[in-house]
Amino acid sequence: MHYANKVCDLECGKKPVCVHEFVGPVKIVLVESTAVDYQRKIWGSAAFTLATMLMGATVFAVFLFTLSFKLPLFVNLHVVLCTMGFHLFTTTGILMFSSLFGGSMHLTPDDRKVQHTILEIFGFLIGWAGILLMIEYQELTVHALTGFIGAILAVLSSVIGPTVYLTGPKKFGLFKKNAHRVFVIPTFILLTVCFVLGLMKASFIKWTPIKHLHYILIAFTVLYSAVTLVSIILRAMYGT
Known part of the structure; x- marks a missing residue:
């Protein structure tokens, strides 16, 4: 087998595409990522890592709050289940x-x-289990409305989502995929607003050991939610 017709001479990163061709019984063409693509992947991966860390810190703080049992048991369960379901699992998903x-x-x-x-x-x-625990006792607040409407949209999104996988790349399947995304984005935004309003509850603010800690957690929530929304938009636009 002959040597490669072209090898990396440290200049390939400056070119649009770096191609290596190996000539033998079978011609093999390797196309490498450019330096720009590699940098994009580095920054994208770093953003996802940061989002995961911020989400973990925020969710863990909420879990610690529930372990202090400052609220009735069913309210604590509501907080744990909704946080775990609508933020930890869905965002990671x-x-x-x-x-x-x-x-x-x-x-x-x-x-x-x-x-x-x-x-x-x-x-x-898990998220709906948390909602059902509070549905009898919940007052009509912005926190309750955003959470309930977001959960309803989550139902519609969950119904459409599995059919996207089953229909595949057909035209009808593409329509369902777009419909799935249309429901996902407002669902995620509403549930994030609901979560932020929960962090602004007086009972949580009083529990925090550091003054204005809830503002830091809100900033964390906004940042990791923004990264998640950008990932949805980029996937819709470029399939990445």
Whole structure:
């Protein structure tokens, strides 16, 4: 077998595409990512890592609050289940679609869809369990309205989502995929607003050991939610 017709001479990163051709019984062409693509992947992966860390810090703070039992038991369960379902599982499920996310980096596209579906189903069921615990006692507040409307949209999104996988790349399937995204974005925004309003509750603010800690957690929530929304938009535009 002959040597490669072209090897990297440290100039390939400056060119649009770096191609290596190996000539033998079978011609093999390797197309490498450019330096720009590699930098984009680095920054994208860093953004996902940061989002995961911020989400973990925020969710863990809420879990610690529930362990202090400052609220009635059923309210604590509501907080834990809704936070776990509508933020920990669903956000991770959305990020799981990207190859830049650490949890899905080595998975095939089909496996990413499976992981996404599993996480979203668990998130949907656990989140709705948390809502049903409070539905009899919940007052009509912005927190309650955004959470309930977001959960209703989550139902519609969850109904459409599995059919996208079953119909495949057909035209009707593409329509369902777009419809799924149309419901996902407002659902995620409403549930994020609901979560932020929960962080602004007087009982949580009084519990925090550091003054204005809730503002820091709100900033964390906005940042990791923004990264998640950008990942949805980029996937819709470029399939990444």
